[in-house]
Amino acid sequence: MRASDLPEVRALGLFSSMEEKHFDALMEVAYLQTFPPQLDLIAEGDVADFLYIVVEGSVELFARSNGRESTMGLVRPVGTFILAAVLKDAVYLMSARTAQRSKILLIPSQNIREAFQQDAEFARAIVQELASCYRGVVKEHKNLKLRTAVERLANRLLRYHNDQGGNGSFELPHDKRTLASALGMTPENLSRAFNTLKPYGVEVEGSTIRLTDVNSMETLAKPNPLIDDRKT
Amino acid sequence: MRASDLPEVRALGLFSSMEEKHFDALMEVAYLQTFPPQLDLIAEGDVADFLYIVVEGSVELFARSNGRESTMGLVRPVGTFILAAVLKDAVYLMSARTAQRSKILLIPSQNIREAFQQDAEFARAIVQELASCYRGVVKEHKNLKLRTAVERLANRLLRYHNDQGGNGSFELPHDKRTLASALGMTPENLSRAFNTLKPYGVEVEGSTIRLTDVNSMETLAKPNPLIDDRKT
DNA sequence: CGACGATTTGAATAGGATCAATGGGAGTGG
DNA sequence: CCACTCCCATTGATCCTATTCAAATCGTCG
Numbered sequence: 001m002r003a004s005d006l007p008e009v010r011a012l013g014l015f016s017s018m019e020e021k022h023f024d025a026l027m028e029v030a031y032l033q034t035f036p037p038q039l040d041l042i043a044e045g046d047v048a049d050f051l052y053i054v055v056e057g058s059v060e061l062f063a064r065s066n067g068r069e070s071t072m073g074l075v076r077p078v079g080t081f082i083l084a085a086v087l088k089d090a091v092y093l094m095s096a097r098t099a100q101r102s103k104i105l106l107i108p109s110q111n112i113r114e115a116f117q118q119d120a121e122f123a124r125a126i127v128q129e130l131a132s133c134y135r136g137v138v139k140e141h142k143n144l145k146l147r148t149a150v151e152r153l154a155n156r157l158l159r160y161h162n163d164q165g166g167n168g169s170f171e172l173p174h175d176k177r178t179l180a181s182a183l184g185m186t187p188e189n190l191s192r193a194f195n196t197l198k199p200y201g202v203e204v205e206g207s208t209i210r211l212t213d214v215n216s217m218e219t220l221a222k223p224n225p226l227i228d229d230r231k232t
Numbered sequence: 233m234r235a236s237d238l239p240e241v242r243a244l245g246l247f248s249s250m251e252e253k254h255f256d257a258l259m260e261v262a263y264l265q266t267f268p269p270q271l272d273l274i275a276e277g278d279v280a281d282f283l284y285i286v287v288e289g290s291v292e293l294f295a296r297s298n299g300r301e302s303t304m305g306l307v308r309p310v311g312t313f314i315l316a317a318v319l320k321d322a323v324y325l326m327s328a329r330t331a332q333r334s335k336i337l338l339i340p341s342q343n344i345r346e347a348f349q350q351d352a353e354f355a356r357a358i359v360q361e362l363a364s365c366y367r368g369v370v371k372e373h374k375n376l377k378l379r380t381a382v383e384r385l386a387n388r389l390l391r392y393h394n395d396q397g398g399n400g401s402f403e404l405p406h407d408k409r410t411l412a413s414a415l416g417m418t419p420e421n422l423s424r425a426f427n428t429l430k431p432y433g434v435e436v437e438g439s440t441i442r443l444t445d446v447n448s449m450e451t452l453a454k455p456n457p458l459i460d461d462r463k464t
Numbered sequence: 465c466g467a468c469g470a471t472t473t474g475a476a477t478a479g480g481a482t483c484a485a486t487g488g489g490a491g492t493g494g
Numbered sequence: 495c496c497a498c499t500c501c502c503a504t505t506g507a508t509c510c511t512a513t514t515c516a517a518a519t520c521g522t523c524g
Contacts, residue, residue, distance in 0.1 A: 044458055045458060063377075063378065063458075064378070065374065065379065065454075066378065066383075066454055068378045069378075070377040072370070072377075084366045084367050087359055087360070088364070088367070093371065093374070094370065123359070124348075126359060127319055127362065128320065130316075130363060131315075134365055135320070137366065137370055138304070138326065138369055139325065141369060141372060141373050142304070142325070144377070145295075145304075146298065146300045147297065148479080149479080176502080177502070184377055185481090186480075187502080187504090188481075188482085190503095192480090194504095195504095224297050226276055226277060226297075226323070227297060232320075232322050380511080381512075408471065409470070417512075417513090418512075418513060418514085419470080420514085421513075422471095424512090427473095438471095438520095438521085
């Protein structure tokens with residue numbers, strides 16, 4: 001596999017400042033594979049053999065305990081997952097499955113750790129990426145502990161709306177079932193939460209959502225940059 | 233401030249492999265201060281001026297949104313907090329206050345970032361620490377999403393019991409109010425959860441807890457290393 | 465001793481989960 | 495092209511958990 005195949009990967013914050021030869025070496029040993037939907041990629045408890053990078057499609061991170069299962073996160077292109085387990089040479093804390101047909105780059109953990117030792121710029125980039133992931137989970141945790149289900153949904157809808165141009169209409173990027181689990185609720189409860197938001201100008205038609213009164217939604221949702229901003 | 237004052241800090245994973253001169257340089261510019269209980273140290277949204285290291289006492293990390301407040305974590309000696317914000321030169325996502333009279337080491341963010349650039353061993357240690365923090369939050373998030381309140385309490389009691397020797401009796405390291413918030417419940421609900429656990433051999437006397445039937449507790453709690461283990 | 469805050473208990477409520485049943489596409493096979 | 499099937503989503507009813515509000519109790523610190 002050659003670097004020229006993957007300008008998008010090279011452009012990732014994680015790799016953009018890396019020395020050419022180190023990046024090429026990583027790509028030499030990497031696999032680029034396409035997987036069908038709903039395929040299990042990794043299971044929590046497995047040793048971290050690879051770093052995963054979603055190039056196309058999308059991946060659901062989830063976890064189980066007792067008989068329960070919950071979506072922990074959703075990774076879209078171009079994003080990495082389970083970086084921390086790779087760096088610690090530890091077992092995965094989360095499982096992952098494809099949500100759609102997905103093209104995924106797999107880089108052996110060992111090579112990531114070697115590159116980290118040899119390339120100071122890469123080490124710096126890893127810290128930035130890791131710190132971002134950390135802050136992402138903290139935000140997710142605040143979201144869950146400080147907001148009701150309806151508030152979480154409202155803020156999520158505003159985020160998607162914004163991501164997709166903010167022109168009043170957008171598509172849900174996932175199953176409602178998956179969205180519900182990601183927001184920490186049941187599918188039934190998500191359905192009811194949509195009804196609760198109807199008076200605030202939320203119109204649902206399949207996976208198409210229209211927001212006819214964004215002001216009203218923002219009054220209800222009270223978005224908070226320290227929870228909702230993807231950057232910083 | 234001299235390094236000899238703080239062998240415990242030097243022994244922290246974060247600093248143990250650092251070059252002597254770099255460690256000394258950091259300690260030159262660090263402040264070691266003692267704070268009374270319930271003192272606000274930092275507020276979410278502030279720029280990250282310092283890395284904090286709890287040397288004695290304990291610190292509560294918490295967050296607010298809308299009118300609500302929730303405990304996000306509890307830091308005991310010797311532990312650091314808000315490393316990610318320091319490394320990203322971003323604003324804090326959490327506030328912090330002392331839970332008890334505490335001795336705290338403050339290292340200016342700028343110096344941490346400089347040391348990170350200059351000392352490859354330190355950079356490596358930072359990545360390990362950051363990855364550990366990340367995995368800690370993921371575990372906390374799984375705990376909250378996959379367990380009921382009673383299960384969370386049971387597992388937390390087992391952890392404290394283990395930390396303090398596992399001889400059947402231990403002390404709660406924090407207010408019940410704080411413990412409740414850390415576990416994602418109200419103080420009233422925590423009190424009721426203790427009652428629910430009484431048939432499983434949990435005896436409460438102020439902040440002293442006795443476990444008279446650990447087997448029974450473990451059957452109920454179903455501890456999971458991918459949630460409860462502090463290491464890995 | 466008195467006051468205050470923390471904890472516990474009780475009662476009522478709200479929010480979510482579960483169980484059950486129905487409606488609605490998308491995809492399959494005839 | 496149409497009928498069939500399956501899975502997802504929605505709705506209704508009920509149950510359960512957890513929150514809220516209120517009050518009593520306990521302990522600690524001046």
